[in-house]
Amino acid sequence: MNIKEILKDIKKGVAELIDEERLEILVKNYYEKGENFFVKAGFDPTAPDLHLGHSVVLGKMALLQKHGAIVQFLIGDFTGQIGDPSGKNATRKKLDKEEVLKNAKTYEEQVFKILDKEKTQICFNSKWLNELGAVGMIELASTFSVARMLERDDFAKRYKEQSPISVSEFMYPLLQGYDSVALNCDIEMGGTDQKFNLLMGRHLQRTYGAKKEQVVLMMPLLVGLDGVNKMSKSLGNYIGVTENANDMYAKILSISDELMIDYYELLSEISSAEFEKLKLDLKQGIIHPKKVKENLALEITARFHSQEKAKIAQDEFDKVHKAKALPSDIAEFSISSEQGKLWLAKALVECGLESSTSAARRSITANAVSVDSKKINDEQFKLEKGEFILQVGKRKFAKLKVL
Template sequence: MNVESQIELALEEIKRGTQEIIGMEYIKDLVSAYFKEGKTFSVKAGFDPTAPDLHLGHTVLLQKLATFQKYGAKVYFLIGDFTGMIGDPSGKSETRKPLSKEQVLANAKTYQEQVTKVLDSDKMEIAFNSVWLDKLGTRGMIELAAKFSVARMLERDDFEKRFKSQSPISIVEFFYPLLQGYDSVALNCDIEFGGTDQKFNLLMGRQLQRAYGLNKEQSVVMVPLLEGLDGVHKMSKSLGNYVGITQEPQEMFGRLLSISDELMWRYYELLSTKSLQEIESLKQGVNNGDLHPKAVKEDLAVEIITRYHSKECALKAKEEFARVFSKEELPSEIPEFRKSESIWIAQALNECGLCASNSEALRLIKQGGVKLNGNKLEDSKFVLSKGEYIVQVGKRKFAKIIVE
């Protein structure tokens, strides 16, 4: 394959699964210079460490960064330890509560441990924006603020909505996009990545690079928000439709197998390291009947779990899933709970963590979603007296309850 063909293939992979790219010609020049002259370039993605754990929705952006690493990019994984302590609504209707320094650093450490499971650590540098933002000082902050007008700031969609509804907007929130844009100045980066909800902030970097005389405008790559397991809403822990990369392999496998056959291709496109040609071949195999959708979905689950755990854990999870759900057997490991006295079934489900509350337990019993020793439980007033019980909620939640 000649160089021009390699460049075209690289650009095709770069465009894959993106929502919008601003400055594609500049990206083409950077990739071409890498293939022809071995020149590298810098890209960055900023993370405010507001939560310690990542789910697959977060990794869509990481996968895209990994793709750029293959084609000449050095990645700055930017931990916003400075901006993480400033509220940014990011499309929300109210100011996000700032974090303490201790919370930021603790979450940042967890991020560092997780991100190297996707990115090549030899082509990556973890940066903290407090390094340059702490040095700005009062004069630097005023000079930065002078680069942008309030009228332009209110063009940001969520600011505009809150201003019209007379909802509070603190002055410090106006600084957030300015500081994020200044990160691009400090790192002299060529490309910045982010979600579609961050477009205003991402474009700020382009303007500030011009204002500070860098003689460049960074390109902006925006990735879509990954749909959760329900296929409707974006993946979110609060909605429960997520797959966490630190979850147990068996739980991850079961969750991934629950997605629809149609959604499976979306996950392949955004999460798999297979090429577009390989994915298209799988699609054709399913469409003509040579491949079963379930088998293709299992391969995806194995690939993802291998990335965040190991191949051994992934294959064991696949075997366990088949044993429990295909053959209707019990899991090899079931959490055990001991009770010193008789207990109402709804309370037991709640205390064992199989349900979030007694009311949820009652609802599931009425819907036929609870089994006791393999049989569907219909009596919501049932009391577990002395003995041993295997309780199952839904398809994947089990507990062994021993009443002494």
């Protein structure tokens, strides 16, 4: 086994790697001595669903599992009640325990869409942090100074702006670092916004005499479908790992050609050598960007569903968007009209194509709404009695019978 090539694949898409020499030793010891190593990543269960942004870290962990890693998937049921202050300009709202545990259960159900269950340990940090007690918490707090804590960018900014910083927020990176001590992990992974917290793990492993310092492996934040902001459910620019195959395939095809390269690097399981060849082929015009994007959509959709469902999603997309045919399964609705006419904006809401009449009106004026394949841009347009095919954008359809 070529260790150097394995390391190249591991480093594909990585934003920053601290202690590459130790990473090489861990992989080498697995192949030469059969020794496993432990890779940790923490998830505060503040939202119930995983999306492709989360899968950037999870996908890299899945790759490490192929080369000797036992993944410690850490659900921060204790720290989640504090809230990670990374990148935040205000104190986060505290989650109640019931909500944390509910979200944690959802994460636990979804994570095995990516990770190998036989090589994964699901951990909850309340197990050791509850046992730490008051004395342990004070000892932990004494390992780091307030001055050092204020060197952190987000804390420094809030302190300068005189925005409140709670003592519990100072504790968060210490508690995350202590997780590394409790789990005795060899590698910790996270996004680039987590660097301060990840380095805290190395600091505390030294402080508590763990006789090791974890490798820190940071992944870039995946940009969402809008091409501007990081993928986030709250911004609506995300692709959820539980979305149906048709929507997942179509959303991936909707990304720009520029963003496609980043998605390939961060989400695809192709090797680093294959990725470099792909970029060269694109640059030389040997392969068309559209074909590359279709391959990526097929790969990712198949990962979360199956090869068969991914192919069906591709055929359905081609049917609707290339052949201009209607989808195979369109929801059907019947709505009574007032005086023989039904306001189109109201019809779009009643059919579930829009969330509100104001949103429907915006789509109509933006020329994104069609009735029987004809664009409608009059926000006061009314439908008479009869049967119609309503469409919003490229992917949302409904059959409507106006009574």
